[in-house]
Amino acid sequence: MSFRRFNRLLAAAFASLMLFATAACGPRDTRTLVTVWSWEPSMKALAVDFERQNPDIRIVIRDTSGYENLNTAIEDGYGMPDVVQLEYFALQQYAISGQLRDLTDRVSDYGSFFTPGTWSSVQLNSRVYGLPMDSGPMAFFYNKDAFDQAGVDASAIHTWNDYYEAAKKLKKIGVYIAADAGDASFYDAMIWLAGGRPFHTSVDGKTVTVDLDGDAGTKIFTEFWQKMIDDGLVDTHLSTWSSGWKRALGSGEVASVFSGAWMPSLLLSDVPGTAGLWRVAPMPTADGSSTNSENGGSALGVLQSSRKPDAAFRFVEYACHESAGIRARVDGGSFPADKASLNVPGFLSKTTIKDARGISVPYFGGQEFNKVLAQSAENVSVGYQYLPFEVYARSDFRDTVGKAYHWSNREQAVLQAQARIDDGLTNPDGSQITVPASPGQKVALNDGIALWQQDLKAYGFNQGFTIN
Numbered sequence: 001m002s003f004r005r006f007n008r009l010l011a012a013a014f015a016s017l018m019l020f021a022t023a024a025c026g027p028r029d030t031r032t033l034v035t036v037w038s039w040e041p042s043m044k045a046l047a048v049d050f051e052r053q054n055p056d057i058r059i060v061i062r063d064t065s066g067y068e069n070l071n072t073a074i075e076d077g078y079g080m081p082d083v084v085q086l087e088y089f090a091l092q093q094y095a096i097s098g099q100l101r102d103l104t105d106r107v108s109d110y111g112s113f114f115t116p117g118t119w120s121s122v123q124l125n126s127r128v129y130g131l132p133m134d135s136g137p138m139a140f141f142y143n144k145d146a147f148d149q150a151g152v153d154a155s156a157i158h159t160w161n162d163y164y165e166a167a168k169k170l171k172k173i174g175v176y177i178a179a180d181a182g183d184a185s186f187y188d189a190m191i192w193l194a195g196g197r198p199f200h201t202s203v204d205g206k207t208v209t210v211d212l213d214g215d216a217g218t219k220i221f222t223e224f225w226q227k228m229i230d231d232g233l234v235d236t237h238l239s240t241w242s243s244g245w246k247r248a249l250g251s252g253e254v255a256s257v258f259s260g261a262w263m264p265s266l267l268l269s270d271v272p273g274t275a276g277l278w279r280v281a282p283m284p285t286a287d288g289s290s291t292n293s294e295n296g297g298s299a300l301g302v303l304q305s306s307r308k309p310d311a312a313f314r315f316v317e318y319a320c321h322e323s324a325g326i327r328a329r330v331d332g333g334s335f336p337a338d339k340a341s342l343n344v345p346g347f348l349s350k351t352t353i354k355d356a357r358g359i360s361v362p363y364f365g366g367q368e369f370n371k372v373l374a375q376s377a378e379n380v381s382v383g384y385q386y387l388p389f390e391v392y393a394r395s396d397f398r399d400t401v402g403k404a405y406h407w408s409n410r411e412q413a414v415l416q417a418q419a420r421i422d423d424g425l426t427n428p429d430g431s432q433i434t435v436p437a438s439p440g441q442k443v444a445l446n447d448g449i450a451l452w453q454q455d456l457k458a459y460g461f462n463q464g465f466t467i468n
Contacts, residue, residue: 182402
C-alpha cells in the first residue's frame with residue numbers, strides 16, 4: 001500500500017471515529033445521509049429546501065470542480081459521493097466505465113420535459129445516466145458599441161461569411177472580432193455546429209471511432225477558422241478566461257464571443273465596465289441555417305457505489321425535474337435545461353442580471369436576452385457524441401491543437417511528438433506518433449488536428465478500447 005493511500009485511509013478512519021463520538025453525545029440522527037458533489041453555487045440553498053420537504057433525508061454538499069478528486073475516490077474505493085455533478089462531455093466516460101447508475105426505468109417518460117440537446121447529452125446507447133441540470137446552447141455575444149463604430153449591424157450576421165466580412169471591418173478600426181488560442185470546448189461546439197460527428201462509440205462502449213481527418217463538419221470549421229486566423233482576424237495569443245482576455249473584452253479590443261447560455265453572469269462578473277454595451281444574437285452558421293450546438297452544461301447522476309440510490313435519486317429529481325428545485329437554481333443564475341422554464345414570461349422578458357451584491361444590472365442594454373437564448377436551446381441538433389475518454393481528450397487538445405497556434409517551425413512540432421513517445425503512447429498499429437507539421441507556418445490547425453487524432457487513438461488503444 002502506498003504511503004499516500006495509507007494516509008488517506010487513516011484520515012478516513014479518524015473522521016469516522018469522530019463522527020461516531022459526536023453522535024454518541026446527542027440524539028441519534030435517523031435521517032438517510034446523501035452526499036452531493038457539485039460546484040453550482042445555488043446547490044446549498046436548494047439542499048435546505050429539499051430537506052424541508054423531505055425530512056427523512058439529510059443532504060451534505062461538497063463544493064468541487066474538475067474530476068481529479070472523483071477519480072481518486074473511485075480509485076481508492078472509499079469517500080465517494082452518492083450524487084455527482086458532471087459536465088455533459090464527461091458523463092459518457094463515467095457511464096461506460098460503470099460508475100453511474102442506469103436511470104432509464106425511473107425516467108422513461110422524461111424526454112419531452114427537457115430540451116433536445118440536454119436530453120440527448122445524458123444518454124448513451126438509448127440508456128439514461130443522469131438528469132440535465134442546466135444548458136449551454138451556443139449564442140453570439142457581441143459588443144454593440146464596437147460593431148457600431150465599425151459600421152457593422154451584428155444582428156444581420158447569419159452566416160460565417162457574414163461574420164468574416166464583419167471581422168474585416170472591425171480589424172480596420174483595430175479590433176479583433178474574437179480571440180482563440182486553442183480552446184477544446186469551443187472547438188468541439190463549433191464542429192458540432194457545423195454538423196460534424198467525428199466520434200462514435202459502439203453499443204457496448206468498447207469500440208471507438210475517431211475520424212477527425214475525414215469528418216465533414218470538422219473540415220468545414222477547421223478550414224473556416226484557419227482562414228480567419230490567416231487573415232489576422234482572430235487574436236491567437238489570448239487564452240479564454242485569462243486576465244488578458246478579460247481586459248481585451250473590457251477595453252473593446254476583442255468585440256465578441258461565441259459561448260454557452262451561461263455567459264451573461266460571467267460577462268457581468270469579468271467585464272462589469274462594459275455593462276449596457278453588449279447584446280446577444282443567434283449563432284451564425286456555415287450555411288445560415290438556424291441549427292445550433294451546446295457548449296457546456298451539466299447533469300446530476302447517481303454513482304453505482306451509492307448504498308442509498310433511492311434517496312439519492314429523490315434529490316436528483318428534485319434538483320432537475322421538480323419546479324421548486326429548478327426555480328431555485330434558475331434564480332441563482334443557472335440557464336435551465338427544461339422546456340417549461342424557457343417559456344415562463346418573467347424569464348423570457350428578463351432584461352437585467354443580478355450581480356454579487358444583488359443589484360440588477362441591464363448588462364445587455366435592456367435587451368430581453370433570454371428570448372434569444374431560449375430559441376437557441378430549441379435549435380440544438382442532436383446526435384453529437386463525446387468520446388468515452390473525453391476528459392483526457394480535452395486535456396490533450398491543449399497540447400496538440402492548442403500548441404499548433406504557436407508552432408513556428410517543424411522542430412517545435414517534432415518536440416511535441418517526442419513528448420508523447422516519452423509518455424509511452426503508440427498508435428494502435430504499434431507505430432510511433434509523428435507530426436505532419438508544415439515548416440514555417442505559424443498556425444496550422446490541420447497539423448494540430450492530425451496530432452490530436454493520433455494521440456486520441458493511441459490513448460484509447462492503450463486503455464483497452466478497440467479503435468477505428
